Amino acid sequence: MTPLSYAQRRLWFVNRLEGAGSTYNVPVVVRFGPGLEVGVLESALADVVERHEVLRTVYGESGGEPHQTVLGPVEGRPAFEVVECSAGEVEARVEEFARRPFDLVVDRPLRVRLYSMGAEGSVLVLSVHHIATDGWSEGVLLRDLAEAYGARRVGRVPGWEPLPVQYADYTLWQRDVLGSAEDPESLLSRQLAFWNGALEGAPAHWIYPSTGLGRRFRPAEARGCLWTSAPICTRSWCGWRGSTAALC
Template sequence: MIPLSYAQRRLWFLNRLEGSSSAYNAPVVLRLGSTPDTAVLKAAVRDLVERHEVLRTVYPARDEEPYQEILDEPEVRVEAEECSADDAPARATAFARLPVDVTHELPLRVGLFHESGGPAVLVLLVHHIAT
């Protein structure tokens, strides 16, 4: 078992005390001129997660003692949703506010909100425990 750093322990404790919250989400929101190929985007995110252990780490507890569990082959999801260009910012905001439960969820989420063949909004969300 890999112990948590002091900062990770603090965030893990807050997650347990307050429940899952979006307070520690660190989103990066990008407006793109066109919609990227979803398969290519998923492959790029998968490559990123494979290279950085912290992005494939969850923080469960055994006997109330938290530890880092680095997953070998985590499920990497890119949530792609087609919507109007006017709705994309609101959908991206809602996505960025979804809580992350670090005890069993990866600290990285990716959302793509796009108009068919048109502009898109890409959200890369990292929980603070991984930053």
């Protein structure tokens, strides 16, 4: 059985501890004009899911340890749902769908729904659990989807070369490099020992000034407008500061 990466283990543990939830849902929303060919899009999505095994992986448990199982291209393909709605209600529909919880043991980490608004076009929602995606991966997903759609639209299959590495290969490489926490000589054990020593005496909780300190919180959202260069500026600033724009 293939283990999970250490980042995946954390997400899996939270999902088991708190139950199926939407905290780590990553929605990708694309709006199309009225000329979208729905059957072509469905075929293109099937191509993308077949190409990327992590999009059709479920995460079970054996002997108290999580493991990943890659489903076949057909079995692992998410349902492609088309829902008719008006332009006035599509935003609420998208939000409701994007908040649907994932149970990582039984649910595929990708859900798909297309909201059709007739002459006003349609909205595609890809709801992906964070265990199978991140900010960088979203660009790969959309790029491959666009390429597959373009190929299928003219009656061809995408001209991709097979991927030399899948995410499951990375997890095995990570385990091989870091070793096991049970082995005191492993790189993982030595790094843990270093940081335990470096952080000895540090406060157990970092206290930030807040009027809501100590209260339980639930995920929420904030909406606003950003200028088009904001993502580039954010990445540049983070690179200068040696930090990341991602918060997990």
